Amino acid sequence: MLKTEVNELLTQTGPGTPTGDLFRRYWLPTLLAEELPENDCPPVRVKILSERLIAFRDSEGRYGLMDEFCAHRGVSLWFGRVEEGGLRCAYHGWKYDVTGQCVEVPSEPENSNFCSKVKLTAYPLVKVGDILWTHMGEPDKRPALPEFEFAQVAPEQTYTSKRWQESNWLQALEGGIDSSHVSWLHSGGLTSDPLFKGAKGNEYNLNDLRPFFEVAEADGGLFIGARRNAEDGKYYWRITPWVMPSFTMVPPRGDHPVHGHFWVPIDDHNCWAYTFDYHPTRALTPEERQAMKDGHGVHSRNIPGTYRPMENKDVDYLMDREAQKRGETFSGVRGIAQQDASLQESMGPIVDRTKERLVSSDTGIIKARQQLRKAVEALRDEGVTPPGVDPEHHRIRSAAIVLPQEESFIESCGDALAARAGVAHTSV
């Protein structure tokens, strides 16, 4: 349960809001690199943190991200032409470079310097891995580029997709750190999904539906351990890291690639889920990569040409009651990503957390909300840099491991929870 004012504090991320200011301290996924595939390709409309922007790639390969609307008459620059080192408005030909600087106003005299006085708000746009990242905060507070392992390994070892989720970002994040739903909502996928099936760990998941939870603080956020019974009096641990503000990793299964999400607010009622899969020590196989493109694992099956999942609210998520009755899916919705999204969207665009009834197995969610609130308040009141900004905090991993009962997951898994180049992840 949250008070109304705390729920509003954490869910509002537009300009001038405290949590919006928090998000503006981080590099955030903004587009997939595939959306701007070549120099002078068409521009792309982007909305992030409730700001409408236009992204483009100029003739020199430089990425630009700036106010979507021309300074002249406020028309959308999406209709514009990307040409000769800039984006030219389709209405009267005003032209902007990747910094948002107006470099040409054709109606002015040739020797006019009027254009130098016109600049659109612009943010940096930088490619790291398969993603174009932006930092929307003050330039003097700009941290070093992100160092999440999924974006650091060789291109053949990683795959990233994205999908539109029609809910506030916090609902999506809370799903990512809520391990207790996996044995229910995703139980069908554990035995059939090509990116999950066959792992020994799945048996532990399905044989023990009442896990114990342990939450531990981390420099960048939290580690949340879910403990289930294994054989010989041992425990099977699944450890989920959360790095502030909205990065989580799912504990791995067998030698399958390991996956996770980065949730980015579009506005207060919508967010992007950037979903990755990577393997730290080998290339993804063609079959794995195809399965990801087909919406298996934690990826979605999107409507061609869009990042909207086929199973969306307009079509009742393609509910299949027969599959539900047969036990192929627990909720009747296909795919792990949309099983989560369908339920999180059903809560409403911003769930009223004053009306929820949490239980003690929701401790991870309770703690994450508290850490977020404290970080937002510390930034707002004292200017304290929040956890997760420092790239050092990005070098983490999830893990799945069987341990003797007396061992603590956090002490025993120190190495397993750190990203180490060329070292396989710890998985069962």
Add this chain to the structure above:
Amino acid sequence: MTTPTRPILLNSCARAATAEEARFRIDRPIGGRSALVVALDDRAVEVVDRVAERPWSGARFVRADAWRSDELDDVDVAIMIATSDADSEAASAIARACTERGIMTAGLILGERLDVAEAVSALRPYARNLMVTNDEDDVAEVLTALRA
């Protein structure tokens, strides 16, 4: 021949997940959760005493050495608070009593992880949900979230 499409009211489909439709959700008072908060060591007693001064829905606060099993009779969740000196015998006794009654157990251990490792080991078998935290505010935060 195509099947005629039946008109569907907004509330009969997933598109009803709008802020406007949320106004029609049934608004019923939510009862509190009956919690017993047990301090397992002296420093935990200090913390629990401070937290107990706040207004709560019905949460009760006791020390491990003063705890009686009949105090669990109307309890939904038992929350054990410890620092580095957790009384594992008391934790075990409380957990056994909770198991017999089907009561959820949780543990909050306050302190630096390395300093409280023994307390964590002592509580791990008995607390279904365990949080290790440096922040004393987490005790009140958890109780508030649970409507205790």
